[in-house]
Amino acid sequence: MMNTAYNFAFFDEGSKREIRRATLKAIAIPGYQVPFASREMPIGRGWGTGGLQLTLALIGKKDVLKVIDQGSDESVNAVSIKKLVSDTTGVQLTESASEATIIQSRHRIPEVPLKKEQILVLQVPLPEPLRYFEPSEHETKKLHAEKEYSGAWLMLFEQIMKYGSMTTGADHPVMVHDRYVMAPSPIPRFDNHKMDENEALILLGAGREKKVYAVPPFTKIVSLDFEDYPFEGESFEGKCCRLCGSEGVFLDELIDEGTGETYYQCNDTGYCYEVLNKAEKAGVN
Amino acid sequence: MKLDIVHDLQSVYRKLVDSTSRPGLITDLGKEAALLDGENETGCSHSLLLLALTLLDPEVTFKVFSANADRAEKELNQLTFAKTAEADQADYLFILDDAEEGSLEDAIQRANPGTYLNPHKSAVIIAETGAIRDGDHLVLKGPGIQTSTPVNVEMDGNWIRRREEKNKEYPVGVDLIFVDQNNQLLSLPRTTQVTEKRVVMNEWVM
Numbered sequence: 050m051m052n053t054a055y056n057f058a059f060f061d062e063g064s065k066r067e068i069r070r071a072t073l074k075a076i077a078i079p080g081y082q083v084p085f086a087s088r089e090m091p092i093g094r095g096w097g098t099g100g101l102q103l104t105l106a107l108i109g110k111k112d113v114l115k116v117i118d119q120g121s122d123e124s125v126n127a128v129s130i131k132k133l134v135s136d137t138t139g140v141q142l143t144e145s146a147s148e149a150t151i152i153q154s155r156h157r158i159p160e161v162p163l164k165k166e167q168i169l170v171l172q173v174p175l176p177e178p179l180r181y182f183e184p185s186e187h188e189t190k191k192l193h194a195e196k197e198y199s200g201a202w203l204m205l206f207e208q209i210m211k212y213g214s215m216t217t218g219a220d221h222p223v224m225v226h227d228r229y230v231m232a233p234s235p236i237p238r239f240d241n242h243k244m245d246e247n248e249a250l251i252l253l254g255a256g257r258e259k260k261v262y263a264v265p266p267f268t269k270i271v272s273l274d275f276e277d278y279p280f281e282g283e284s285f286e287g288k289c290c291r292l293c294g295s296e297g298v299f300l301d302e303l304i305d306e307g308t309g310e311t312y313y314q315c316n317d318t319g320y321c322y323e324v325l326n327k328a329e330k331a332g333v334n
Numbered sequence: 335m336k337l338d339i340v341h342d343l344q345s346v347y348r349k350l351v352d353s354t355s356r357p358g359l360i361t362d363l364g365k366e367a368a369l370l371d372g373e374n375e376t377g378c379s380h381s382l383l384l385l386a387l388t389l390l391d392p393e394v395t396f397k398v399f400s401a402n403a404d405r406a407e408k409e410l411n412q413l414t415f416a417k418t419a420e421a422d423q424a425d426y427l428f429i430l431d432d433a434e435e436g437s438l439e440d441a442i443q444r445a446n447p448g449t450y451l452n453p454h455k456s457a458v459i460i461a462e463t464g465a466i467r468d469g470d471h472l473v474l475k476g477p478g479i480q481t482s483t484p485v486n487v488e489m490d491g492n493w494i495r496r497r498e499e500k501n502k503e504y505p506v507g508v509d510l511i512f513v514d515q516n517n518q519l520l521s522l523p524r525t526t527q528v529t530e531k532r533v534v535m536n537e538w539v540m
Contacts, residue, residue: 057341062339062340062343063391065344067391067393069388069389070394071454072351073458073509074456074509076354076355076478077354077509077523078453078505078524079525081454081505106347107347107348108344109345190451190452194449194450194451228504246480250351250355263355265354265355265477265525266355266356267477268478
């Protein structure tokens with residue numbers, strides 16, 4: 050049920066309009082970080098306020114919302130965000146990636162391929178891919194304006210020199226539409242290729258840093274790499290989920306403290322449940 | 335007003351998002367526009383007014399190109415509290431169908447394209463056009479489109495070339511939004527390449 054003491058979708062209409070204008074600009078300039086006002090939210094900055102603001106500006110009564118936090122529908126952050134949105138809008142919630150019309154996610158792109166009716170909203174802690182080597186916002190804006198990205202490649206080159214391979218665990222920078230280098234948010238490298246020519250609109254919001262940016266559907270996304278050191282996602286070859294048996298998905302490595310045994314489990318819990326439920330219906334288990 | 339500024343404008347915004355993220359996708363504002371029947375004093379079409387209500391507020395400026403621009407500007411200002419500005423300064427330029435011939439080209443030429451540092455500070459041009467429908471007069475390419483997508487917009491003039499000139503130094507440029515009398519909406523962000531399918535003239539065949 051919706052709490053009518055608040056505006057629909059929490060915000061006043063002026064706040065929504067401001068976020069909406071910024072979002073439309075972001076869609077028109079793929080990968081470019083559009084500054085926006087980033088309103089105060091009833092959750093702390095850095096806890097998904099950027100994504101939440103995009104979701105609240107988008108959402109309507111007929112939407113079906115899914116919120117995931119590092120693959121999980123049930124972690125505290127995902128549950129709090131879901132509660133806030135559903136209390137102020139009354140929209141239907143789901144754990145199924147294929148039923149949702151809006152998917153807000155922290156650090157993962159769902160395993161189930163996105164469809165064209167869906168919008169993926171990613172929460173972003175650090176939207177500036179060049180911040181690692183350039184602390185000044187004024188300077189990074191200039192670097193983006195001039196398409197001067199040698200620093201981004203140099204950063205990866207230094208990693209190769211020091212460690213023998215690119216060591217970006219997550220948030221590996223990508224080139225959008227041959228123009229902007231963009232932080233894809235801290236999704237694992239495994240998920241980077243899902244952004245390329247994706248069917249759904251992807252919106253990225255950084256509340257603390259007050260930036261929104263977007264990847265429209267069917268936009269070319271290339272992970273930065275070198276000819277002799279090609280970009281590679283995490284590999285889970287020969288491993289599968291101990292619950293549903295899925296292969297070729299992003300797996301969490303867990304250690305049974307009692308036996309010391311290492312096992313793997315789907316990181317995307319919604320996907321894992323769906324596979325299990327399907328198997329149960331088919332009478333496999 | 336029968337129009338619900340919360341829910342109906344949310345729905346207009348989502349259609350705008352859909353059309354902008356998939357250039358060539360024509361969305362229908364008919365349902366929301368019908369709610370403005372008998373309540374639109376601006377001289378703009380219902381769908382153009384819906385877009386103005388969705389996007390304008392005191393934080394942005396606008397300009398109207400129309401035979402009755404003063405009236406439309408006054409009404410839009412009273413409805414949204416947005417202020418008017420010159421064509422090269424305004425955030426939103428509205429071209430009504432009674433505007434002088436060549437207004438769209440003029441607006442494209444004069445509109446603020448933003449800068450390399452701040453390409454988002456560019457103008458959005460919203461124009462009333464002839465019928466927007468499926469067809470293959472124009473072919474669109476770019477982000478949001480899988481390979482290419484055809485569309486028909488009934489509009490004369492060399493706006494396509496003017497737009498191309500204006501947007502040639504991407505990321506600076508202007509974004510266009512078209513609406514027709516049947517409340518069909520088409521969005522052409524700066525990344526979309528528009529080519530006109532020309533009729534091949536046979537007279538040159540030797």
